[in-house]
Amino acid sequence: MTAAPRSAAPGSTEAADLPVVLTDARASTLRDVARLAGVSIKTVSNVVNDYPHVRPDTRQRVMEAVRELDYRPNPTARTLRSGRTGALALAVPELRLPYFAELADEVIRAADRRGMAVIVEQTNLDRQREVDLLTSPRLRMVDGLLFSPLEMGAGDERFLEVDTPLVLLGERLFHPGVDHVTMRNVEGARAATEYLLARGRRRIAVVGVHPGEVIGSAGLRLRGYLEALAAAGVPVDERLLGVAGLWHLRQGDEAMRSLLQSGVAFDGVFAFNDTLALGAMHALHLAGVRVPEDVAVVGFDNSDEGLYSSPSLTTIDPGRGEIAERAVDLLLRRIADRSVPPQRLEAGFRLVERSSA
Amino acid sequence: MTAAPRSAAPGSTEAADLPVVLTDARASTLRDVARLAGVSIKTVSNVVNDYPHVRPDTRQRVMEAVRELDYRPNPTARTLRSGRTGALALAVPELRLPYFAELADEVIRAADRRGMAVIVEQTNLDRQREVDLLTSPRLRMVDGLLFSPLEMGAGDERFLEVDTPLVLLGERLFHPGVDHVTMRNVEGARAATEYLLARGRRRIAVVGVHPGEVIGSAGLRLRGYLEALAAAGVPVDERLLGVAGLWHLRQGDEAMRSLLQSGVAFDGVFAFNDTLALGAMHALHLAGVRVPEDVAVVGFDNSDEGLYSSPSLTTIDPGRGEIAERAVDLLLRRIADRSVPPQRLEAGFRLVERSSA
DNA sequence: CGATGCGATTACAACGTTGTACCCCTCGTC
DNA sequence: GACGAGGGGTACAACGTTGTAATCGCATCG
Numbered sequence: 165m166t167a168a169p170r171s172a173a174p175g176s177t178e179a180a181d182l183p184v185v186l187t188d189a190r191a192s193t194l195r196d197v198a199r200l201a202g203v204s205i206k207t208v209s210n211v212v213n214d215y216p217h218v219r220p221d222t223r224q225r226v227m228e229a230v231r232e233l234d235y236r237p238n239p240t241a242r243t244l245r246s247g248r249t250g251a252l253a254l255a256v257p258e259l260r261l262p263y264f265a266e267l268a269d270e271v272i273r274a275a276d277r278r279g280m281a282v283i284v285e286q287t288n289l290d291r292q293r294e295v296d297l298l299t300s301p302r303l304r305m306v307d308g309l310l311f312s313p314l315e316m317g318a319g320d321e322r323f324l325e326v327d328t329p330l331v332l333l334g335e336r337l338f339h340p341g342v343d344h345v346t347m348r349n350v351e352g353a354r355a356a357t358e359y360l361l362a363r364g365r366r367r368i369a370v371v372g373v374h375p376g377e378v379i380g381s382a383g384l385r386l387r388g389y390l391e392a393l394a395a396a397g398v399p400v401d402e403r404l405l406g407v408a409g410l411w412h413l414r415q416g417d418e419a420m421r422s423l424l425q426s427g428v429a430f431d432g433v434f435a436f437n438d439t440l441a442l443g444a445m446h447a448l449h450l451a452g453v454r455v456p457e458d459v460a461v462v463g464f465d466n467s468d469e470g471l472y473s474s475p476s477l478t479t480i481d482p483g484r485g486e487i488a489e490r491a492v493d494l495l496l497r498r499i500a501d502r503s504v505p506p507q508r509l510e511a512g513f514r515l516v517e518r519s520s521a
Numbered sequence: 522m523t524a525a526p527r528s529a530a531p532g533s534t535e536a537a538d539l540p541v542v543l544t545d546a547r548a549s550t551l552r553d554v555a556r557l558a559g560v561s562i563k564t565v566s567n568v569v570n571d572y573p574h575v576r577p578d579t580r581q582r583v584m585e586a587v588r589e590l591d592y593r594p595n596p597t598a599r600t601l602r603s604g605r606t607g608a609l610a611l612a613v614p615e616l617r618l619p620y621f622a623e624l625a626d627e628v629i630r631a632a633d634r635r636g637m638a639v640i641v642e643q644t645n646l647d648r649q650r651e652v653d654l655l656t657s658p659r660l661r662m663v664d665g666l667l668f669s670p671l672e673m674g675a676g677d678e679r680f681l682e683v684d685t686p687l688v689l690l691g692e693r694l695f696h697p698g699v700d701h702v703t704m705r706n707v708e709g710a711r712a713a714t715e716y717l718l719a720r721g722r723r724r725i726a727v728v729g730v731h732p733g734e735v736i737g738s739a740g741l742r743l744r745g746y747l748e749a750l751a752a753a754g755v756p757v758d759e760r761l762l763g764v765a766g767l768w769h770l771r772q773g774d775e776a777m778r779s780l781l782q783s784g785v786a787f788d789g790v791f792a793f794n795d796t797l798a799l800g801a802m803h804a805l806h807l808a809g810v811r812v813p814e815d816v817a818v819v820g821f822d823n824s825d826e827g828l829y830s831s832p833s834l835t836t837i838d839p840g841r842g843e844i845a846e847r848a849v850d851l852l853l854r855r856i857a858d859r860s861v862p863p864q865r866l867e868a869g870f871r872l873v874e875r876s877s878a
Numbered sequence: 879c880g881a882t883g884c885g886a887t888t889a890c891a892a893c894g895t896t897g898t899a900c901c902c903c904t905c906g907t908c
Numbered sequence: 909g910a911c912g913a914g915g916g917g918t919a920c921a922a923c924g925t926t927g928t929a930a931t932c933g934c935a936t937c938g
Contacts, residue, residue: 193925442830471770473830564916564918597893602894881938903917908910
């Protein structure tokens with residue numbers, strides 16, 4: 165790596181010594197290959213696409229030209245012809261929320277296994293962005309959309325009636341005409357609560373309530389909780405229902421602080437997701453409350469963050485991998501044939517026992 | 522939502538009651554608009570692209586036709602003509618690693634502000650996938666690549682010499698001909714260590730060492746640590762250097778267990794990232810070691826997970842937002858003009874004081 | 879031996895857009 | 909009144925690919 169003589173370019177900018185030479189010769193096309201191989205464009209196309217009726221020696225010659233020119237098909241041109249882009253969009257609120265990061269991780273893997281790329285869109289917890297996304301010109305770059313709304317709600321169903329193949333995720337919005345993959349919120353929440361009950365907890369607080377919500381994860385998980393209490397004959401204490409609009413660490417922390425300050429006694433907590441649970445455990449820790457001795461905590465999501473928290477978090481695994489896989493399959497199915505009847509699928513859940521309860 | 526009479530379709534599938542009618546009439550094109558407005562295709566194109574020399578009444582008529590037919594330009598066709606796709610690729614190891622999730626979050630925001638979509642590719646901690654990605658046909662769907670390699674290393678530089686506009690992130694790989702945005706690893710690590718020293722800690726363990734690595738985040742952060750010790754005249758104890766190949770929670774936990782089992786005394790820990798720090802704090806917690814009383818812990822990354830951990834994590838903020846912003850700018854600059862001299866930028870860092878140290 | 883079929887290849891059009899060149903018309907100028 | 913300038917509009921080609929139909933030669937068949 166010899167330095168260029170300084171004197172050579174007195175007024176030169178501070179350009180790097182070894183700029184990469186981009187052989188900016190535009191990528192080669194079927195035309196170039198055809199010319200080199202002495203055949204028609206279409207024959208090259210046929211070879212490239214493994215069309216069967218090509219004489220072996222022709223195929224040979226074409227292949228050599230392809231190698232020689234490092235020909236790779238232009239996906240944009242293919243898209244224009246075929247209408248298929250080979251990409252999906254995944255719309256989530258924010259990747260910084262671990263649940264959605266892990267969901268995106270799984271979706272990208274599943275899509276990749278099927279040869280599809282994934283454009284990730286963030287709706288930033290903004291209803292208008294969610295609505296706008298559904299008609300965004302960006303969606304034309306994509307064969308279909310996996311959509312996980314968080315702010316749109318009942319009454320917004322009409323916005324889902326778009327031409328883009330669409331699969332819904334989550335529980336904010338339902339539409340009988342749209343494919344949908346959900347988790348078993350009620351059953352999972354019930355199992356979480358029953359687990360606490362089985363360990364002798366009777367005063368079980370909840371973190372993450374959205375007042376008045378019936379569908380939506382918050383509403384459904386609350387329902388599972390209430391069902392479990394009812395089945396066990398444990399009375400509901402309204403004071404134990406901790407509200408948290410956003411399900412971030414901060415809100416878990418704040419909700420738990422409120423509960424502690426209110427002075428209500430409780431010996432268990434069911435947090436509506438792991439992030440809230442960790443925020444709540446943080447508040448408990450600061451208040452000198454021991455987990456699980458004084459208060460047992462169960463979360464929901466089985467996200468990685470709970471694996472090595474202190475203590476590690478007992479939680480409900482909602483089958484995120486299965487959700488991603490099924491959702492991608494449903495979407496590809498619909499892309500292939502828009503007339504198939506819409507399906508609704510529920511992933512299986514299981515309780516993950518760790519140390520917090 | 523009334524149920525369809527069961528008897529109507531005896532052998533019917535379980536189709537939903539209200540399938541959405543997709544008006545599958547293909548999206549309208551310039552041609553359709555032109556026909557309706559009674560002008561040529563090109564005139565419509567001119568109107569849509571705000572070409573100045575169009576008579577007001579013509580523009581008027583065209584606009585009405587555009588509205589009437591809900592015309593939206595086909596981005597694929599535009600891409601084919603212009604060579605620009607309006608999308609970037611971001612390649613990271615795994616989104617489930619909080620650092621990369623948050624980086625992706627910021628990159629997507631920055632790109633969105635500039636009207637660009639982002640395709641996220643995961644390289645899954647696999648060197649071959651990293652190498653392959655650089656020549657993947659998928660990159661043709663995209664105007665440029667933000668690449669954050671983790672497994673490629675010294676000697677792999679030649680793979681970076683690709684035609685796709687490229688901006689490197691991170692410290693695994695350097696190439697004078699390629700734009701690059703890094704964080705101040707050495708300085709940040711040094712600041713973290715100095716902070717512990719300033720609080721009276723003298724036996725400072727480290728978690729996350731990659732033996733033999735010189736460049737790369739692990740090597741650089743180790744260097745910062747060593748520099749701080751040297752400056753303070755504190756001797757280095759090899760037994761305090763905790764190895765961790767992957768920087769996941771589990772490895773932080775395991776490295777800390779080893780340290781504890783080895784019996785070496787220490788009163789401080791500098792973990793090379795927040796995830797390792799949390800894993801390590803988990804092990805300390807299980808071992809009954811108090812943080813920060815017995816052992817003070819500092820992480821690196823300022824990722825959200827440390828905000829509400831127990832205790833909350835003191836860490837180095839490496840300027841992730843700035844990195845994302847600058848990286849997108851650099852990439853767009855290079856897309857616009859491939860001949861600009863390559864730049865290397867370093868984001869600013871700062872220490873975030875919380876409760877773990 | 880002509881008809882038929884099929885393998886191999888090709889020309890052409892089309893996907894939807896935009897750059898280029900060109901035409902027509904009006905207006906102002908000499 | 910001829911001319912140039914330029915506004916307003918159009919036709920055509922091209923981006924790179926693939927489906928369709930057509931062509932050609934050769935082998936098989938009745």
